[in-house]
Amino acid sequence: MIMVQQDQLIQFKELALGSRLKRLSDHLMKETAMVYRDLHLDFDPYLMPIFKLVSEKDRLTIGELSCALRVTQPAVTQFVNALIKRKLVRIAIDKTDKRKRKVSITKTGMKMLADLAPVWKVIDNEMKILTHYRKNKTLLDHITYVENELANESFSKRILKKIKIIPSEKVALENP
Numbered sequence: 069m070i071m072v073q074q075d076q077l078i079q080f081k082e083l084a085l086g087s088r089l090k091r092l093s094d095h096l097m098k099e100t101a102m103v104y105r106d107l108h109l110d111f112d113p114y115l116m117p118i119f120k121l122v123s124e125k126d127r128l129t130i131g132e133l134s135c136a137l138r139v140t141q142p143a144v145t146q147f148v149n150a151l152i153k154r155k156l157v158r159i160a161i162d163k164t165d166k167r168k169r170k171v172s173i174t175k176t177g178m179k180m181l182a183d184l185a186p187v188w189k190v191i192d193n194e195m196k197i198l199t200h201y202r203k204n205k206t207l208l209d210h211i212t213y214v215e216n217e218l219a220n221e222s223f224s225k226r227i228l229k230k231i232k233i234i235p236s237e238k239v240a241l242e243n244p
Contacts, residue, residue, distance in 0.1 A: 078212060088211050099223035100191065106228060109183055110154065116188075118147040119173075122157055123181050127170040129162075156180055190230045194223070 077084040077091065100113040111119075117137050122128060125136075130148065134141045148171055151157040156177035162168035173181065198217055204210045 081208065085208065088208070092211060092215060095218065096223055102224040103187065103191075103227045106224070107187065107231065109180070109187070111180060111184060112150065115147055115151055118144060119151055119156060119177070119181075122171050123173050123177065126172045129168050129170060133171065151177070187227070187231065190227050194226050194230070
């Protein structure tokens with residue numbers, strides 16, 4: 069006889085909130101990475117906040133990025149270095165204050181941004197669908213709802229079915 073294991077984190081209610089959020093976050097990052105891989109986009113979903121912010125507010129310091137995203141400076145430095153390695157951003161010394169180093173997007177980064185923008189739009193819309201279910205009364209109810217929905221259909225499948233790859237390997241929305 070096969071016994072179906074009940075999710076023990078659900079049983080722990082609010083006590084396991086951090087664990088449930090981390091598990092859901094890790095799952096969404098893994099699924100998003102699968103979307104990027106399937107679309108032949110060499111991008112890490114963990115880099116999105118830094119990359120998007122730099123693309124919108126060019127020439128920010130590590131400290132400014134850290135404050136804007138409420139992430140430690142060492143973490144920001146690590147993410148910026150990963151983006152530099154991919155040639156998506158660069159660091160230049162500020163002309164007015166030689167002590168400051170400013171992060172800015174590169175031409176390669178602009179191309180990647182153009183490829184990612186329609187994917188991010190689909191991801192954003194799908195997250196809205198998953199998170200705007202009004203019958204849920206508590207945060208735990210929302211998390212359980214999202215987990216159940218993703219168990220029925222994976223996040224990557226939800227995204228990829230709304231995106232198509234055209235012959236030039238550019239990403240396009242099915243219904244813009």
